Amino acid sequence: MTKVLRLSVKDRIELFNGKGGLVEGSIERVDRTGIDFVAIKDQVVVHPHExxxxxxxxxxxxxxGRADWLVEKCTELGASSVTPLLTERSLSISENRVDRLQRVIVAATKQCQRLHEMILNPPIKVGSLLPNVAQSKLSFVAAAEATPLISTLTMTSSTKESRGSLIIGPEGDFTEQELKLITEAGATAVGLGPHRLRVETATISLLATLMLWSDSQ
Structure with a gap:
């Protein structure tokens, strides 16, 4: 706040805890170790509405840094959570990498002034994903040559639903069996254009479109 934003004594600031808690106050003192903050209002709790x-x-x-970029942009766009999905063509993710991604989320949460921190869940396999798909009112899985996403959303325009699941496979795509299991559990296969997309491109394209669609609902 003091070194980058050049804030000083008496400047007004807001502090948040990533769980909807918000406190308004001002800077009382600045020294080499940090600042003293004085609250001028009681904490308020803002419930998620996006x-x-x-x-x-x-x-x-x-x-x-492609995984970092994916998680950072999911945070900025407002994803509720991100879960690494383990498939036959994407088998594992290291604990060190998960720790790094958590730090990326915290930094992105501050930067975009998001009050509720995005959740990074432990990795899961496709089989463990299926119950979540079955319980979700809306689930979309990116798949080559499927019905275009916009066409699918047009057909579901009467659905006033703003919560669901987005599922994106590895760059080698899901196996036929994996895709069959996901769609049979209730997910709708959607296409994202004529080109083969990288995982992060497909994820952000799908999320950005659905966030804008949900907003319009």
């Missing part, structure tokens, strides 16, 4: 979409993405094989 669309609630849970993302299941097979991104464990992404190299470099």
């Amino acid at each position: 669309p609630q979409w849970d993302v299941y993405a097979a991104f464990s094989t992404l190299k470099g």
Whole structure:
């Protein structure tokens, strides 16, 4: 706050805890170790009101900072949670990487001024995903050559639902058996255009479209 934003004594700020808690106050003192903050109002708790979409993405094989970017953008767009999905073509994700992704979420939450921190769930296999799909009123799975997403949303325009699941497979795509299990559990297969997309591109395209659609509902 003091080094980057150049805030100083008497400047008004708001502090939040990532769980909807918000406190308004001001800076009373600044020194080398930090600042003293004085609350001028009692804490208020803001309940979630934005669309609630849970993302299941097979991104464990992404190299470099691509997984970081995926999680960062999911946070900014307002995903309720992100769960690494383990498939036959995306088998594992290290604990060290999960810790790093959690730090990315915290940083992105601060940057976009989001009051409720996005949840990073432990990795799950496709079989463990199926009950979640069955219980969700709306679930979409990205699949090559499926009905375009916009066409699917047009057909479900009467559904006033703003919570559901988004499922994205690895860059080698789901196996036929995995896709069959997911759709039989209740997910709708949707297409995202004529080109083969990277995992992070497909995830953000699907999430951004559904967030805007939910907003319009």
